[in-house]
Amino acid sequence: MSAQQHEQARYYLHIGHDQLNRREQAALDTHLAECAVCRAYATDLAGNQERLVRAMDVRWGRYSPSPDLGARVSTRLQRRIRQRQVVNLVGATVEGALVVLVIVLGWVLVRQAQWSPVVPASPPATATPQPPPPATDDGGWAALPGLATFGEELKLLDFALPASSLPPGATAEMVLYWQTPTDNPAFMVFAHLLDADGRPVVQVDAPLSDGACSAGIAATCLSIPLPEQLAPGPYQLVVGVYDEDSGQRLTTETGQAELALTTIQISPLPIESLPSSPTPFPIPPSCPVTLANGSTPPGEEPIPDHHGNGAIWTTLWPEGKVLIPPHWVRPDGSLTMEWGWWRGAEGQLTVEGRRLDTPLAPPLLAELAEGYAETGFQGGELIFPSEGCWEVTGKVGEAELTFVVFVVKVDELP
Amino acid sequence: MNYVDTMQLLSRCQEGDSPSIESLVGTYQPIVYRLAISILDDPAEADEATQDALMAALRKLSSYRGEAKFTTWLYTITLNVCRGRLRKRHSHARLVQVLQALYRSTGEPETQPEQTAIHNETHTRLWQAISALDDRRREAIIMRYYHGLSLQEIGQVLAVSERTVRTWLHTAHEQMRVMLAGEGEWQ
Numbered sequence: 189m190s191a192q193q194h195e196q197a198r199y200y201l202h203i204g205h206d207q208l209n210r211r212e213q214a215a216l217d218t219h220l221a222e223c224a225v226c227r228a229y230a231t232d233l234a235g236n237q238e239r240l241v242r243a244m245d246v247r248w249g250r251y252s253p254s255p256d257l258g259a260r261v262s263t264r265l266q267r268r269i270r271q272r273q274v275v276n277l278v279g280a281t282v283e284g285a286l287v288v289l290v291i292v293l294g295w296v297l298v299r300q301a302q303w304s305p306v307v308p309a310s311p312p313a314t315a316t317p318q319p320p321p322p323a324t325d326d327g328g329w330a331a332l333p334g335l336a337t338f339g340e341e342l343k344l345l346d347f348a349l350p351a352s353s354l355p356p357g358a359t360a361e362m363v364l365y366w367q368t369p370t371d372n373p374a375f376m377v378f379a380h381l382l383d384a385d386g387r388p389v390v391q392v393d394a395p396l397s398d399g400a401c402s403a404g405i406a407a408t409c410l411s412i413p414l415p416e417q418l419a420p421g422p423y424q425l426v427v428g429v430y431d432e433d434s435g436q437r438l439t440t441e442t443g444q445a446e447l448a449l450t451t452i453q454i455s456p457l458p459i460e461s462l463p464s465s466p467t468p469f470p471i472p473p474s475c476p477v478t479l480a481n482g483s484t485p486p487g488e489e490p491i492p493d494h495h496g497n498g499a500i501w502t503t504l505w506p507e508g509k510v511l512i513p514p515h516w517v518r519p520d521g522s523l524t525m526e527w528g529w530w531r532g533a534e535g536q537l538t539v540e541g542r543r544l545d546t547p548l549a550p551p552l553l554a555e556l557a558e559g560y561a562e563t564g565f566q567g568g569e570l571i572f573p574s575e576g577c578w579e580v581t582g583k584v585g586e587a588e589l590t591f592v593v594f595v596v597k598v599d600e601l602p
Numbered sequence: 603m604n605y606v607d608t609m610q611l612l613s614r615c616q617e618g619d620s621p622s623i624e625s626l627v628g629t630y631q632p633i634v635y636r637l638a639i640s641i642l643d644d645p646a647e648a649d650e651a652t653q654d655a656l657m658a659a660l661r662k663l664s665s666y667r668g669e670a671k672f673t674t675w676l677y678t679i680t681l682n683v684c685r686g687r688l689r690k691r692h693s694h695a696r697l698v699q700v701l702q703a704l705y706r707s708t709g710e711p712e713t714q715p716e717q718t719a720i721h722n723e724t725h726t727r728l729w730q731a732i733s734a735l736d737d738r739r740r741e742a743i744i745m746r747y748y749h750g751l752s753l754q755e756i757g758q759v760l761a762v763s764e765r766t767v768r769t770w771l772h773t774a775h776e777q778m779r780v781m782l783a784g785e786g787e788w789q
Contacts, residue, residue: 195642199772201766202771202772202774202775202776203768203771203772204746204753204771206752207752207768212730233775236728237747238729239725240728240732240743240747241727241748242639243623243725243728244744244747244748246749247643248639248640248643248748251639251645251648252632252633252650253631253649253652254649255633256629257631257635257652257653258624258627260653261627261653261656261657262620262623262624262627264653264657265623265657268657283783286681357685375781408660411740428763431730487739487761487766488762488763488766489679489766489769528763528765530763534607550727559757561678562665564761564762565761565763565766567763567764
């Protein structure tokens with residue numbers, strides 16, 4: 189019996205029998221039936237949990253709310269209602285006075301217009317056609333969520349990094365999406381790759397927009413060459429902006445001149461030299477699967493499978509493959525998978541999706557669990573009507589996160 | 603109180619019906635207080651936090667859409683109120699101090715058989731192990747074992763995924779096991 193099996197059993201015991209799913213319960217029961225050490229651990233754990241509960245109950249259970257607590261809440265509530273009534277009364281009075289004032293002023297103006305002589309030198313204001321109100325700098329994009337704002341108006345909306353794990357010598361291609369204050373901002377973007385000690389190992393600079401900018405939205409394409417001698421491990425990618433003329437860096441809302449965007453994992457071996465193991469479920473080249481960018485949702489423990497854009501996050505399967513074991517296949521043949529989402533902003537999460545390799549396939553369905561807070565985690569299930577290459581989009585308000593996965597049925601999970 | 607009764611009561615409270623509000627306060631103040639005392643470990647402050655939490659709940663009643671259990675929603679509000687209070691009094695240091703001082707204290711009120719039991723060495727070490735956990739793992743342990751919440755409910759109250767709650771509970775147990783190792787328990 190391996191150490192991993194003992195560890196797994198202990199994990200299940202810590203979670204508690206009543207909180208395990210059927211598969212986990214069965215695995216735990218099977219292990220306990222064969223392992224005296226883990227049975228003894230389970231007994232000890234149960235005893236200690238009982239003592240823990242008793243200790244907490246003794247410590248806190250003897251206290252109760254003061255007898256007049258309900259009355260005090262009622263008093264505070266009534267006071268609040270009275271305050272609100274007073275505020276409403278004052279508000280209504282002021283509102284009424286304003287209405288009267290507007291009526292009186294209107295009447296005065298009408299009378300003046302009727303009886304005053306026309307002065308040619310100063311035509312009435314209505315005679316001059318007024319230009320339409322100027323469009324705001326950010327026009328219709330004002331509500332776009334972003335990762336950070338540099339300076340006063342330059343907002344980094346999102347980024348794309350197709351491959352977050354690369355070998356030394358490769359080139360990391362990335363795109364930064366901006367909401368810009370003008371159509372042709374004279375800004376330069378820099379990206380630094382920092383080692384564990386915070387030292388830059390690669391630096392690249394590029395114009396924020398090289399003409400591809402329109403309607404206040406710009407994209408910056410960056411090619412980050414990774415040195416051949418780069419040691420394997422995680423490297424932090426930071427980006428920033430500086431004025432092309434003065435060289436002065438723009439700072440974010442929090443006063444920082446650079447923004448830690450994501451982590452690039454340098455793999456220990458070049459991809460070409462990795463031992464060629466047969467891939468049981470090869471992904472067709474036409475399926476552009478998304479690899480996790482490591483963006484961790486607020487409050488969660490960082491893991492490499494987290495993927496997000498600062499507004500919505502999820503967890504992606506390794507290599508972009510979603511493996512569906514038999515017990516997740518529904519009687520109608522559709523494939524289900526539990527899927528977690530994190531919402532950075534308040535709003536109703538909706539999920540939609542389509543198969544990229546067969547346009548005639550029915551769309552993705554999602555059953556989202558209810559009862560979660562207005563932001564943060566929301567669980568649910570994705571229902572893929574068939575195997576294949578699926579594009580999935582989660583939306584909350586204006587924010588959305590799209591990724592591509594390759595869904596395949598398997599006899600058992602590896 | 604079943605789901606329909608709760609929703610009807612809440613609906614009347616939203617309309618400002620005083621008897622319904624009193625009924626709501628009377629029904630839920632024990633569980634709010636129970637959570638508050640377990641987080642704040644101070645009866646007087648738990649009393650104030652209970653008032654604040656109930657007032658906040660009544661204020662926000664229109665935002666409750668009946669998707670989660672009402673008690674879970676109430677737990678979330680109460681926990682936020684308690685966290686605010688803990689922040690004000692430099693929570694971590696205070697909580698550790700309180701928990702560590704728990705069994706060094708003298709002159710406690712009436713002694714009960716259970717209190718005698720709690721004063722033994724085993725429980726002292728148990729409490730020290732709990733107090734050494736970080737805030738979120740301690741909250742997860744308290745909600746799981748003292749309040750009997752499911753992992754899903756804990757996740758909803760703490761606004762994290764069920765998987766994260768699992769990880770926290772597991773690592774909390776492991777940390778406690780390490781702390782208590784060699785002392786003949788939790789290993």
